[in-house]
Each structure stands twice: as C-alpha cells, then as structure tokens.
Amino acid sequence: MEESSKVIHAIYTDDDVLMAAVKKVRAERYHIEEIYTPFPVHGLDKAMGLAPTRLAITAFIYGVIGLVVATVMMDYIMIEDWPQNIGGKPSFSYIEGMPAFVPIMFELTVFFSAHLMVITFYLRSKLWPFKEAENPDVRTTDDHFLMEISAGHNIDEQFDILRNTGAVEVTLIDKAH
Amino acid sequence: MYTISNKLKTFSIILIVLGVLGVAYGFMTSHKSLEEVKTMLAQDGAHGGGHEATTEAHVVAGVENQDDNTHDENAYDATADVEQGSHDDGHAAHVQEQLAKRPWSAMYVAAFFFMMIALGVLAFYAINVAAQSGWSPLLNRVMEGITAYLLPGAIIVVAIAVGSHYIGHHNEIFIWMNPDVVADDKLIQNKSSYLNIPWFIIRAVIFIGGWSAYRYFARKFSIAQDTAEPGDNRYFKKSFRIAAAFLVFFIYTESIMSWDWVMSVDPHWFSTLFGWYVLSGMLVSGVTVIAMVAIFLKSLGHLPLVNDSHIHDLAKYMFGFSVLWAYLWFSQFMLIWYANIPEEVTYFVTRIEDYNLPFFGMLVLNFLFPLLILMNSDYKRIPWFVMMCGVLILVGHYIDVFVMIMPGSVGDQWFIGIPEIGSILLFAGLFLLVIFSSLAKVPLTVKNNPFIKESEHFHY
Numbered sequence: 173m174e175e176s177s178k179v180i181h182a183i184y185t186d187d188d189v190l191m192a193a194v195k196k197v198r199a200e201r202y203h204i205e206e207i208y209t210p211f212p213v214h215g216l217d218k219a220m221g222l223a224p225t226r227l228a229i230t231a232f233i234y235g236v237i238g239l240v241v242a243t244v245m246m247d248y249i250m251i252e253d254w255p256q257n258i259g260g261k262p263s264f265s266y267i268e269g270m271p272a273f274v275p276i277m278f279e280l281t282v283f284f285s286a287h288l289m290v291i292t293f294y295l296r297s298k299l300w301p302f303k304e305a306e307n308p309d310v311r312t313t314d315d316h317f318l319m320e321i322s323a324g325h326n327i328d329e330q331f332d333i334l335r336n337t338g339a340v341e342v343t344l345i346d347k348a349h
Numbered sequence: 350m351y352t353i354s355n356k357l358k359t360f361s362i363i364l365i366v367l368g369v370l371g372v373a374y375g376f377m378t379s380h381k382s383l384e385e386v387k388t389m390l391a392q393d394g395a396h397g398g399g400h401e402a403t404t405e406a407h408v409v410a411g412v413e414n415q416d417d418n419t420h421d422e423n424a425y426d427a428t429a430d431v432e433q434g435s436h437d438d439g440h441a442a443h444v445q446e447q448l449a450k451r452p453w454s455a456m457y458v459a460a461f462f463f464m465m466i467a468l469g470v471l472a473f474y475a476i477n478v479a480a481q482s483g484w485s486p487l488l489n490r491v492m493e494g495i496t497a498y499l500l501p502g503a504i505i506v507v508a509i510a511v512g513s514h515y516i517g518h519h520n521e522i523f524i525w526m527n528p529d530v531v532a533d534d535k536l537i538q539n540k541s542s543y544l545n546i547p548w549f550i551i552r553a554v555i556f557i558g559g560w561s562a563y564r565y566f567a568r569k570f571s572i573a574q575d576t577a578e579p580g581d582n583r584y585f586k587k588s589f590r591i592a593a594a595f596l597v598f599f600i601y602t603e604s605i606m607s608w609d610w611v612m613s614v615d616p617h618w619f620s621t622l623f624g625w626y627v628l629s630g631m632l633v634s635g636v637t638v639i640a641m642v643a644i645f646l647k648s649l650g651h652l653p654l655v656n657d658s659h660i661h662d663l664a665k666y667m668f669g670f671s672v673l674w675a676y677l678w679f680s681q682f683m684l685i686w687y688a689n690i691p692e693e694v695t696y697f698v699t700r701i702e703d704y705n706l707p708f709f710g711m712l713v714l715n716f717l718f719p720l721l722i723l724m725n726s727d728y729k730r731i732p733w734f735v736m737m738c739g740v741l742i743l744v745g746h747y748i749d750v751f752v753m754i755m756p757g758s759v760g761d762q763w764f765i766g767i768p769e770i771g772s773i774l775l776f777a778g779l780f781l782l783v784i785f786s787s788l789a790k791v792p793l794t795v796k797n798n799p800f801i802k803e804s805e806h807f808h809y
Contacts, residue, residue: 228726260689271679271682271683271686271687272683274679274683
C-alpha cells in the first residue's frame with residue numbers, strides 16, 4: 173500500500189476560496205483527510221460533511237449526574253446521617269428543606285456539566301499538556317489554510333483540480349517514514 | 350398585506366360571547382346572602398370531618414419526630430378555629446365577601462394576563478430596536494400588531510380594579526380600597542398616602558399614557574420608514590432614540606405598576622424583587638405570543654421570509670426567559686422561606702396551604718417543561734413543537750398571575766370554574782380581534798429598514 177501513505181497538501185490564503193475548494197473536491201469525490209485553519213471557518217464542517225458533535229448530549233448527562241450527586245450527598249448528610257435542628261430548618265425529609273439545598277444542587281449540576289464536558293472534549297480531540305503538535309505547516313496557525321487529501325491513482329489530475337480551485341501551493345507528501 | 354379572515358373574526362366573537370356569558374354567570378351566582386353562606390360552610394364542615402382527621406393524624410406524626418409540645422398546641426388551635434369558625438358570623442361574612450370578589454378577580458386575572466402579554470411584547474420590541482438586532486426586523490410588524498392590545502387592555506385592567514370598588518358592595522379586589530377595612534387597619538393606614546384610589550388612577554394614567562405614546566410613535570416611525578427614500582434613515586434613528594428613552598421609562602413604570610396592580614392585592618406584604626418577577630413573566634409570555642403569531646401567519650404564507658432560524662431565536666428567548674422567571678421566582682421564595690419572618694412569610698403560607706397544586710404546578714409548566722423541551726436545538730426549529738410548548742407556557746403564566754392575585758382577594762374560596770374560564774375566553778377573544786385587526790392594517794414586512802437584509806438572510 174504505497175499509495176495510501178501519500179497525501180496532497182493544498183494551501184489557500186482565503187477562507188472563501190477554501191470553502192469553494194472543499195465543495196469542488198467533494199463533488200469530484202476525493203476524500204478530504206484533514207483541513208487546518210488558523211481560525212474557525214463558519215460552515216466548514218457542513219461543507220466537509222462532518223457529523224454533528226454530540227458534546228452537548230454528554231454535557232446534559234453530566235449535568236444530571238451532578239444533580240444526583242448533590243441530592244444524594246445532602247440527603248445523606250443533612251437528613252439521614254445527622255438530622256440536626258439548625259436554626260429551625262426542617263430536617264424531617266429532603267423535600268421540606270429543599271429550598272436551602274437548591275443553590276448547591278444548581279452549582280454542582282453546572283460544575284459537573286461544564287468540567288466533565290471540557291474533559292470529554294480534551295479526550296476526544298486528544299489534547300493534553302506536552303502533546304506533540306500535529307501541524308503540517310506552521311503558516312496554518314497564522315494566515316494560511318491547508319487541505320489534505322489522500323493521493324489517488326491519478327495524481328496529476330488531482331493536482332490540476334486543486335490548482336484550479338485557487339490553491340497557491342500544491343505538494344505531494346509522503347507520510348510513510 | 351394580511352387581511353383578517355372571517356373565520357378568525359367569527360372565532361374571536363364566539364369567544365367573546367361565550368366569555369360574556371361565563372362572566373355574567375359568575376356575577377349572578379356570586380352574591381350570596383349570609384344565610385346561604387352559613388349553610389354552605391356548615392355543609393363544608395360536614396364534609397370536612399375527614400379533613401380534620403387528617404390534620405390530627407399529621408400532628409401525631411409530628412409528635413413522633415419532635416418532643417416539644419408546640420406542634421400539639423398549634424394543631425389544637427387550628428382545629429378549634431375550624432370548628433368555631435363555621436358557626437361564626439364574622440367568618441361567614443368574610444367568606445361572603447370573598448365569594449362576591451371571585452368574578453371580579455377572575456376578570457382581573459384574565460385582563461391582566463393579556464395586558465401583560467402586550468406590554469411584554471412592547472418591551473421586547475423596544476429592546477430589539479435599541480439593541481439594533483439584525484435578526485428581528487422581519488418580525489417588527491408582528492410585534493407592533495400585538496402591542497395594539499396594550500392600550501385597551503391596560504384601561505380594562507384599571508377599570509376592573511377601580512370598578513370593583515364602586516360597583517357592588519364590599520367586593521374590592523384590593524382590600525385597601527375598602528374604607529371599612531382601612532379604618533381598622535393600622536398597617537394600611539400608614540400606606541394610605543400611596544395606596545389611595547385617586548393616586549392609583551393618576552399613576553395608572555401616567556403608565557398607560559407613557560407606554561401608549563411610545564407604542565404610537567414607534568409604529569408611526571416604523572410605517573414612515575417604509576416609504577422613506579433609500580438611504581434616508583431619519584425615522585429609523587428616531588425610533589432608535591425613543592426606544593432607548595422608553596426602556597428607561599418602562600423599567601421604572603413597570604416596577605411601580607407591579608406594586609400597584611399586583612402586589613397591593615396583599616397590602617400587608619412587600620417584596621423588593623417583585624417588579625422583576627412580574628417583568629420576567631411578562632417577557633416570557635410576550636415572546637411566546639410573538640412566536641405563536643409568527644408561526645400562525647407563516648403557515649398562512651404571509652411571512653415567507655421568516656425562516657426556521659427566526660423561530661429558533663424566539664424559542665431560545667422562550668427558554669431563556671423561562672429560566673429567568675424560575676430564577677426570580679425561586680429567589681423570592683427561597684429568601685422568604687429561609688428567613689421565615691412572620692410578616693413576609695404569610696404570603697407563601699397562604700399560597701402553599703390553599704393553592705398547593707397551582708402554586709407548585711406552575712413551576713412544572715413554567716420551568717421544568719420549557720427547560721427540558723426547549724433544550725434541544727433541533728426541537729426549537731420545529732414550528733408545531735414551539736406552538737405546543739407555547740401553549741404550556743401561556744397556561745403556566747396564567748396560573749402564575751392567578752396565584753399572585755387570587756389569594757389576596759378570594760383566599761381559599763378559589764376554583765377555576767365558569768367565571769375564570771369565561772374571563773379567559775372573553776379577553777382571549779378581544780385580544781385576538783384587536784391584534785389581528787391591527788396586523789391587517791399595514792404590510793407585514795417592513796421596508797427600508799437598514800437591518801432588513803440581514804434579517805432576511807438570518808440563519809443560525
């Protein structure tokens with residue numbers, strides 16, 4: 173499989189040109205491996221046909237977990253384990269004293285939801301300190317956009333298509349080392 | 350150009366006629382003689398046998414948990430009160446007054462509810478104009494149309510409030526209007542320099558005058574901008590300026606209005622965040638109605654440029670304001686519950702004891718449902734989904750107003766029966782008739798608004 177390790181890098185200097193190029197390349201049925209941009213390009217994920225993120229769903233689930241943790245914790249501490257009379261607040265059942273617990277229930281819901289979602293994001297996008305940067309071209313963090321497509325059987329034709337989409341640089345990269 | 354269909358006209362007139370019948374029925378059945386009230390209470394007492402038994406059972410349970418006898422004594426007093434009360438003339442007279450107040454209060458709650466929608470829409474409109482929002486200009490005419498109800502609606506609210514004093518005997522919705530009550534009440538006497546009928550009317554005239562003046566000029570400038578030369582934004586700038594000025598006026602008058610028209614129904618009680626609380630309910634029901642009217646007009650093909658994203662934005666506001674409402678409701682409730690100062694806490698004691706289901710039920714309708722239903726981004730783009738959720742929110746906020754007004758006027762003699770439903774139908778019919786006639790007067794899409802292009806291409 174010599175060919176599959178080869179990719180073509182096409183570099184653009186404008187996000188509108190990049191968007192048009194993505195549509196063209198997809199219409200030609202070439203597989204886009206990756207796109208590197210210096211900033212979020214609105215609508216790029218849709219143009220690339222990426223599946224929508226499910227991060228919001230995980231956040232909801234984490235929030236529910238936080239709510240359950242807060243409820244179980246305070247029901248155990250304040251009602252089950254040591255139901256003291258503190259300033260006349262009812263400690264006979266959870267529901268009777270609930271207004272006083274709501275601020276904590278709310279905060280823990282938000283805390284779990286936010287933090288676990290961020291951690292999920294880091295895990296899913298494989299981000300951590302001391303991670304080696306996967307940047308094929310340093311200019312993509314400044315003002316250039318890079319599209320990487322896998323090289324097919326007819327590399328010359330692919331080169332032509334990419335040049336016609338307005339790429340300022342097209343290079344064949346051999347990824348196999 | 351939208352024209353009000355005969356079907357809609359007939360529908361609203363049917364609502365009004367049914368409503369008038371219901372209200373008339375309410376007034377005819379509400380005036381009971383003292384004897385009738387006594388027999389009614391005696392019958393209730395007979396039925397209440399089981400009621401007392403449960404009270405005692407509860408006390409026993411309380412005793413098991415607590416060693417001191419305070420619970421016991423309180424319970425004894427409460428039971429004694431019930432037994433004594435049912436034979437007491439004073440109690441019967443009190444109940445008689447509450448029954449006489451019921452049709453008035455039912456009308457007042459419904460009138461205030463629909464007025465509050467129009468006012469909420471006006472505030473939301475002014476916010477969008479002052480913030481120069483790019484998404485909303487397509488909906489400007491819808492919002493302007495809904496605010497047409499504000500002037501008649503607000504006049505009706507004040508007329509019912511004051512009318513309940515001048516018409517009939519001792520059936521004031523606001524007890525501070527009753528001179529006999531004020532004569533025995535030191536607390537209200539001390540507030541009488543603020544709570545008196547002439548001053549109440551003067552304040553109402555200032556509020557209604559200011560709001561209607563803004564509504565009149567905002568609509569005038571909006572229509573004038575339609576025919577302005579391209580690039581001539583004079584009227585747009587004018588409407589921006591008056592919107593900013595109105596918002597300052599509004600936040601003061603809305604606050605004072607909520608003390609006058611809602612909070613003073615319990616003149617012994619006060620809460621500092623009450624104005625915001627009423628405001629949040631007003632905004633959420635206003636935005637809900639904007640969404641519902643927009644979806645309705647779009648389904649008839651009158652708003653072809655309004656897309657899913659506009660509905661999505663409105664649904665986001667419905668979601669956000671529902672949570673804001675719940676935040677303010679809880680802040681008010683929790684602060685008073687936590688400190689438990691007797692003079693403040695009576696407000697919630699009566700509501701929890703006599704209005705348990707509506708008081709907590711509305712939390713489900715106004716907070717839990719919108720929170721869970723409108724959280725998903727995809728659902729917010731489905732018109733019928735937003736419509737269904739809108740109905741729930743409106744029902745919830747009607748109950749919210751109900752629970753704010755009724756405990757102060759009819760106490761535990763409440764019921765959602767013919768007078769209440771009749772009043773809702775009456776004002777719903779009037780509301781629909783007024784807003785759709787107003788919508789039919791001018792084109793539904795504004796022209797020459799600097800932001801209209803952005804609004805047409807708005808997508809989320």
